[in-house]
Amino acid sequence: MRAPDDVVLTPTQWLPPTVVKAVDAQAEGLVTPDEASAMGYERLPVSAADAAPQLAGRAGRSALARAGVEPAAVRTVLHAWTYYQGHDFWSPAHYVAREVGAVRAVPIGIQQMCNGGAAGLDAALARLVAEPDHGPVLVTTGDRFAAPGFDRWGSDYGVWYGDSGTAAVLARGGAGSEHALVLRAQVTEAAPDLEVVHRDLDRFQEVPHAAYPTVNVRRTKKAFLTGTGREPFVARLRETTSRVVAAALESARLAPDDPALRAVLLPRLGGATARDIYGPAVAEITPAPAVDLGADTGHLGAGDLLSNLTALGGPGPWALRPGEHAVVLSAGAGFTWSGVVVGRP
Known part of the structure; x- marks a missing residue:
């Protein structure tokens, strides 16, 4: 949109x-x-x-x-x-x-x-x-x-x-x-068939933590990847991320190589994920740098996107200057991906 x-x-x-x-x-x-x-x-x-x-x-x-x-x-x-x-x-x-x-x-x-x-x-x-x-x-x-x-x-x-x-x-x-910041565009894409990545396959429970006292996403992810393999899953994550970046830029009427596009800010999911998934996905679409600002925060759950927007609003080294734009990526279990384009008037 x-x-x-x-x-x-x-x-x-x-x-x-x-x-x-x-x-x-x-x-x-x-x-x-x-x-x-x-x-x-x-x-x-x-x-x-x-x-x-x-x-x-x-x-x-x-x-x-x-x-x-x-x-x-x-x-x-x-x-x-x-x-x-x-x-x-x-x-x-x-x-x-x-x-x-x-x-x-x-x-x-x-x-x-x-x-x-x-x-x-x-x-x-x-x-x-x-x-x-x-x-x-x-x-x-x-x-x-x-x-x-x-x-x-x-x-x-x-x-x-x-x-x-x-x-x-x-x-x-x-x-x-x-x-x-001026909100230029937002694009969202979902893949409901991937909800199983975070679902315990044993059965639905009656109350929270009935099966395990501590949330264990490793268990559900391991079960999913055992059946599908890691590489096809990673490839799908990359492809979807690339589509979202491209669609967000198109909706905002920004060319991928526009010099005013300062950066694409990534979900704060760690260096390996940035290297294997988000960095290559962004590079498929735009030469703008893919930036992970999570070193001092880790992943903030639902808060990654707004935290990244806060960095763009400033103060700080990533504050946008007049005329500059940025794409901020977000992703969540389900799966759902969003790309938000903002600018400084």
């Missing part, structure tokens, strides 16, 4: 101040030297106390302040997550809306795994296109990968999980703040 020219996006994030370094995890035997080398990440933010929706609330308040938007003016709050939100039978989206002061908004929860931030942007954009006078939309994500239910170092193959809250305010009209 190509966005109207006046859709402005103001992103931000909130990372817990506590970090755990990869060298310490290796010293404690939580990861092997080979795993640390393949990952190439240095540290993970870890929430010592705040639950995932609380992290999202912190980020949401920051995004509203950055955008100069009064909380009561927000019409819709879209909250996405990947893992447990702190209560068993409850609406975290409504909690986030209350926490940020969006008391007149309609809160909506989005559970599209690690593509949840992109799903939130997509829903926000659709709302703003359908109702141009709708008013600001707040998109948030919140994830906390706490033990014992989740092993942030070992529950998955080649992915380390950090805790975060991320957010973005979307609105039509106006120049926005100094951190605002």
Whole structure:
């Protein structure tokens, strides 16, 4: 979908101040030297106390302040997550809306795994296109990968999980703040037949963690790859990523070799994944550099996309300059891929 020219996006994030370094995890035997080398990440933010929706609330308040938007003016709050939100039978989206002061908004929860931030942007954009006078939309994500239910170092193959809250305010009209970006286009593609990659084939369970006390994605991925083989799966991931990058650029009316295209930011899934899947997929379409900004965060669940957008909004070395554009990729179990094109006016 190509966005109207006046859709402005103001992103931000909130990372817990506590970090755990990869060298310490290796010293404690939580990861092997080979795993640390393949990952190439240095540290993970870890929430010592705040639950995932609380992290999202912190980020949401920051995004509203950055955008100069009064909380009561927000019409819709879209909250996405990947893992447990702190209560068993409850609406975290409504909690986030209350926490940020969006008391007149309609809160909506989005559970599209690690593509949840992109799903939130997509829903926000659709709302703003359908109702141009709708008013600001707040998109948030919140994830906390706490033990014992989740092993942030070992529950998955080649992915380390950090805790975060991320957010973005979307609105039509106006120049926005100094951190605002113009949303040019978003393209999403899904492959529902791949949902089995993350599903335990034994049987459906009645309650969470009934089969295993800790999430074990390695088990489900190993079962899937044993049947299909790694190379056909990797090839499909590359092909789909390439299509999404190409379609996003076409929708934004940007040539793949446009010198204004500064970078393609990747999901924060580690050095080996960037080398084997995302880097080659991007190179098939554009000479723009494929960049992984996950060294200090790890994978943020549903928050990768908005965290990457925060880097583009600045301040920092990846802040876009006037006239520059970037593609931000997102992917999640299911599988779903999104490509978001943003620019600096």
